Amino acid sequence: MSTLSLGVSRGHIELLQFRRDRTALVFTFAFPAMLLLLFGTIFNDQYNQPGVTAAHVFSASMLAYGILTTAFVTMGSGLALDREDGTLKRLHGTPLTSTSYIIGKFLLVLALAVAEAVLMIGVGALVFGMSLPDASHWLAFAWIFLLSVVCCSLLGMAVSVIVKHARTAGAILNVPVVALQFISGVFVYPVTQFPQWLITLGSIFPVKWMAQGFRYVFLPDGMKVNEPAGQWELGRIALVLGAWCVIGLVLCLMTFRWTRADR
Template sequence: MIAVSLSRGHVELLQFTRDKTALVFTFLFPAMLLLLFGTIFGDDYTDSGVSASQVFTASMIAYGVLNTAFVTMGSGLALDREDGTLKRLRGTPMPVSAYLIGKALLVLALSLAESALLILMGVLVFDMPLPDAQHWLTFSWIFLLSVIACSLLGVAVSALVRNARNAGGILNVPVVALQFISGVFIQPMSQLPDWLITVASIFPVRWMAQGFRYVFLPEAAQNQELDGSWQLGTVALVLGAWCVIGLLLCLRTFRWNNSER
């Protein structure tokens, strides 16, 4: 099982890296947005003395994970379902779990690379300080829970995609919407209407961004958060809950081909 999963993950990674267009846009789009937002608002400083560019860097890691995990997983499954890859795999000894783990390994590798690129840009371009060892441990569990939750939700939402050509449009609608209401593009979140804050608090992206800000920003920056604190317990609870919800949705919605209901 483990060997089959690793082998499938290797195949997925090779297939992805051969698609130069997907490779470039997956990595460069979040980095380009960070460069734009960081440059435009870089001279602004919060009340805690943290530059806006550093706040955007920390928050954009959440966008990088969501964009990479959710969209890559969802569009990849939709394409494999449409071109018959899943149907052919169903006739082989490979279990569906090995296939999904292979996809998850691809998403994990891409998310790590994306996060590293954004962090590197934040350090080199916007003078964002690197955290200490304790904060890196916190980064690890926030990152893993974020990748798992977003990947599982990508699997679930892929069931709505009937045509792989439309996958990008369908999957990017919730991605873009959640970025604007979850404190990634708009800081502080208190600028948003109360009802939008309530909606954002239901979904994982707000808590992903808040957790990453805890990791990379100084303690004084928590005054800019809605409740004046990092709420790491709530971050863990919400992300863990969405991992469970995502798994249940996957079990409910996974299909081998578009003809299944």
């Protein structure tokens, strides 16, 4: 079997295993949607565009949060668990290559991210009345979404190497997730109210650009004045996310191993 076919087979197994874990299934999807419902209900500010409320902004921005929880956290904790319980060590003795294993994990993450995005967009449109974009914006959504999933998956895989025990994975991986949401304009908007040094710091990481890209897709063009540069900066979004994909891949190649370092 080819590397790709082995990866697809492994992805099918990963999906079946995840579906059987009802606790993970519920919390992976329910928590971001629950936060969106809370934020959208509590904050009802009106912005400079007629008919645009804080709920609409959260509905767009929090797609970045949904991808982080389903890609970065799921990939990082899943890899840490597979190392600790010996799954990776046993797979190393089979024809499954590291590339096939990673493809399988990525297919799981991609499926979860798509389902999460559908749920979040559904909440935004059906509960808060967020308008759906036209065809050209959906095309932009596709490449922003794909780059975001790839980027977060690779970074989650790379960071998993510092997780010594699977039971601590959630606590370790969620620290950067929560911190980045606030400095990247996901939970606090507009970002222009932050000090300049904090805006610069947030701009280094991909989350800021993910959220900004999704706001471009779902919000009126006039909302771009609330962005730090006063523009949507699609070219820079593609450049930064692409760069983080490369950085994540290099880190994965440097850190991936089949067993824990202490074994």
